[in-house]
Amino acid sequence: MSIWEYANPARFMRFSRTVLPWVSAAAALLILVGLIWGFFFTPDDFRQGSTVKIIYLHVPSATMAINIWVMMLVTSMIWVVRRHHVSVLAAKAAAPIGATMTLIALATGAIWGQPMWGTYWEWDPRLTAFLILFLFYLGYMALWAAIEDPDVAADLTSILCLVGSVFAVISRYAINFWNQGLHQGASLSLDQEENVSDVFWQPLVLSLVGFGFLFLTLVLLRTRTEIRARRLAALKQRERVS
Amino acid sequence: MWALLIRDLTLAVRAGGGFGLSLAFFLIVVVLVPFGVGPQSDVLARIAPGILWVGALLACLLSLDRVFHLDFEDGSLDLLATSPLPLEGVVVIKALAHWLTTGLPLALIAPALAVLLNLPGPGYLWLFVSLALGTPALSMIGAFGAGLTVGLKRGGLLLSLLVLPLYVPTLIFGAEIVRRAVDAQAIGTPLAMLAGLTLAAWACLPFATAAAIRINLR
Numbered sequence: 001m002s003i004w005e006y007a008n009p010a011r012f013m014r015f016s017r018t019v020l021p022w023v024s025a026a027a028a029l030l031i032l033v034g035l036i037w038g039f040f041f042t043p044d045d046f047r048q049g050s051t052v053k054i055i056y057l058h059v060p061s062a063t064m065a066i067n068i069w070v071m072m073l074v075t076s077m078i079w080v081v082r083r084h085h086v087s088v089l090a091a092k093a094a095a096p097i098g099a100t101m102t103l104i105a106l107a108t109g110a111i112w113g114q115p116m117w118g119t120y121w122e123w124d125p126r127l128t129a130f131l132i133l134f135l136f137y138l139g140y141m142a143l144w145a146a147i148e149d150p151d152v153a154a155d156l157t158s159i160l161c162l163v164g165s166v167f168a169v170i171s172r173y174a175i176n177f178w179n180q181g182l183h184q185g186a187s188l189s190l191d192q193e194e195n196v197s198d199v200f201w202q203p204l205v206l207s208l209v210g211f212g213f214l215f216l217t218l219v220l221l222r223t224r225t226e227i228r229a230r231r232l233a234a235l236k237q238r239e240r241v242s
Numbered sequence: 243m244w245a246l247l248i249r250d251l252t253l254a255v256r257a258g259g260g261f262g263l264s265l266a267f268f269l270i271v272v273v274l275v276p277f278g279v280g281p282q283s284d285v286l287a288r289i290a291p292g293i294l295w296v297g298a299l300l301a302c303l304l305s306l307d308r309v310f311h312l313d314f315e316d317g318s319l320d321l322l323a324t325s326p327l328p329l330e331g332v333v334v335i336k337a338l339a340h341w342l343t344t345g346l347p348l349a350l351i352a353p354a355l356a357v358l359l360n361l362p363g364p365g366y367l368w369l370f371v372s373l374a375l376g377t378p379a380l381s382m383i384g385a386f387g388a389g390l391t392v393g394l395k396r397g398g399l400l401l402s403l404l405v406l407p408l409y410v411p412t413l414i415f416g417a418e419i420v421r422r423a424v425d426a427q428a429i430g431t432p433l434a435m436l437a438g439l440t441l442a443a444w445a446c447l448p449f450a451t452a453a454a455i456r457i458n459l460r
Contacts, residue, residue, distance in 0.1 A: 135407040143390065146400050155457040156390050160404065163386065163450050167408045170439070174411035177435070178418065 007084045009227050016220045024217040030210030038203035054112045056204060060211035062105035065133060068098035068215065072140075073165045076158035086223065088154040089230075091161065092144055093222030097215060099137035106130055125175045132171050136164050150230065243327060243335055250339035254308075264301040264344050265351060271297035272355045283360040290359035291369070291420035297355075298348045298373055299380060299409055303402055305344050306384040309336050310392040310455065319392075323459055329452040334444070337378075337385040345377025361424070368423035372436060376416040379440040382447050383408045389451040393458040412439055 006012040038056035072091040079088035109127065110120040121127065143160055147153035275293050279285060313319040322332045352373050353366045361369065387405035391397030415436040422429045 132407055132410055135403075139404045139407060142400055142403055146391075146394055146397075152393070152457055152460065156454055159450055159454050159457075160390060163447070164408070166446075167411065171407070171410045171414075174414045174435070177432075178414045 003078070003084065003087070004082075006086055009086060009230075012086045013224060013227060016224055020217065020220055020224075023213055023220065027210055027213035027217050030206050030213060032210075034203045034205075034207030034210050038200070038207060042200055042203060051112055051115055052200070054108050055200065056207045058105060058108040058112065059204060060208045061101045061108065062130070063208060064211050064215055065098055065101040065105050065130065068094050068101060069133065069136070069165070069168070072098065072161055076161040079154060080158045080162070086227070088158060089226040090219060090223045092154075092157070093226055094215075094219050095137055095141050095144070097218050097222070099134060099141065101211075101215075102130055102134045102137060106134070123179055125172075125179060128175050128179070129172045132175075133168060136168055140164065150233075243331060246322070246327070246332065246335045247339055250336060251342060253312075254339060254343040264305045265347055267304050268297050268301040268348055268351070269355060271300060272358055275359070287360045287362055287424075290356060290361040291365060291424065292417050293359060294352055294356055294361070294369060295373075295376075295413055295417040295420070298352060298377065299413055301348055302344055302377060302380045302384060303405060305340065306388050306405065307391070307398045307401055309340050309385050309388040311388070311397070314392045314458070319455070320459060323455070329455060330448040333385060333389065333448045333451045333455070337382045337444075337448075340385065341378050341381040345381050346374070349373035349377055361420075364426060365420050365424040368429065369420050372416045372419040372433070375433070375440060376412050376436050379412045379436075379443045380409060382440075382443040383412070386447045386451045386454070389454040389458070392455060412436065415439065 006015060035056055039053050042053070044052065072094050075084075075087040075091040075094075078084045079091070106127070109130075113122065114120050140157055140160060143157050144153055147156060272293065275289075275297075276286060279289065310319060313322065323329055325332075349370055353370050356366060356369055384405055387401050387408070388397075390404060391401045394400065415432045418432040419429050419436065422432065
């Protein structure tokens with residue numbers, strides 16, 4: 001099995017149709033279990049109280065927001081190099097999901113920040129970088145929407161994604177230079193001593209994986225929609241010609 | 243290449259308003275800020291570096307859609323693309339012409355406008371230096387955005403949406419230089435970063451821009 005087999009849209013449609021129910025069921029199950037476990041069966045933090053529980057939405061959505069951009073970068077690159085049609089459609093399908101994840105991360109962060117930091121918004125490096133990431137998503141989607149010819153749009157948005165990624169990384173470190181932060185360090189990492197404690201850790205991993213599956217479900221669905229829309233456009237074109 | 247540069251410069255200076263327009267826009271932005279934040283000179287002095295940099299950035303943005311769009315409409319961009327000069331070279335020349343007609347004049351008048359905002363003494367020299375060093379990056383990044391949107395009918399608004407996030411690092415380092423100069427801190431780091439950003443933009447982005455223009459001309 002290689003990704004090139006799924007450059008054939010018909011084969012991709014067949015594959016995604018069989019996979020989709022399983023993936024969506026996994027997403028629903030993991031998120032439900034993770035969130036219910038997290039919200040109702042973990043103790044309150046001794047300083048943060050119950051507000052700590054927003055972590056089960058905040059951390060997964062923030063992780064996904066960054067990873068979706070990386071996924072778009074990879075799929076765009078595959079399109080630029082090898083003209084893999086489904087790949088670029090997947091990038092197009094992923095962009096609004098990524099933007100939504102970014103917004104969820106920003107919103108939950110603001111809701112948590114008000115009681116904890118005493119402010120909804122602070123020009124902290126991580127927060128600012130996410131706002132910039134959101135702007136990148138907006139620009140990417142706007143460019144897709146503005147160009148009519150689908151292949152030209154795919155090419156130009158891919159170039160934008162490649163250049164934008166470089167600038168996003170530069171911005172991240174420029175922002176670090178510009179202002180030192182208020183945000184705490186990583187909640188989960190393999191190489192660090194200081195992670196969140198075990199009671200919070202297990203449901204968090206569940207909902208992280210669940211968000212991953214949720215993204216997979218949505219991106220498969222949206223890619224299928226894109227392919228169908230593309231087919232519809234081709235049919236209309238043929239009707240007009242004949 | 244010289245001929246193209248001179249042609250672009252002549253067009254920019256002679257043809258209707260594009261040349262002075264961004265300078266006038268910069269002036270207006272700087273004049274409007276005190277109306278917005280109040281006339282206290284210590285407040286103005288504090289925000290002056292940022293306002294001047296943001297104003298210059300927006301003024302730079304204003305003339306970006308002219309970089310390729312007119313040539314695209316009358317077909318001369320097709321001619322340039324088929325000429326022996328590589329398209330990357332055309333992009334460099336176009337961006338250079340944009341900088342000479344927009345960035346450089348902005349850098350030159352910025353110290354004069356800084357007087358209006360009561361910028362403290364040591365800031366003037368570094369305001370000029372940072373703008374002179376940073377606006378080439380703005381021009382080149384802007385040329386990339388212009389290359390992406392050249393085929394669109396109303397690309398102007400989209401252009402600013404695409405380009406403004408890309409301007410973030412340049413703005414951060416540029417304004418930081420002036421702020422540190424005002425506070426009499428060491429400015430070596432942001433200066434080196436800004437110079438690196440400009441050089442990297444001019445080294446890498448012409449290729450991306452030329453690729454985008456080729457796609458648009460297809």
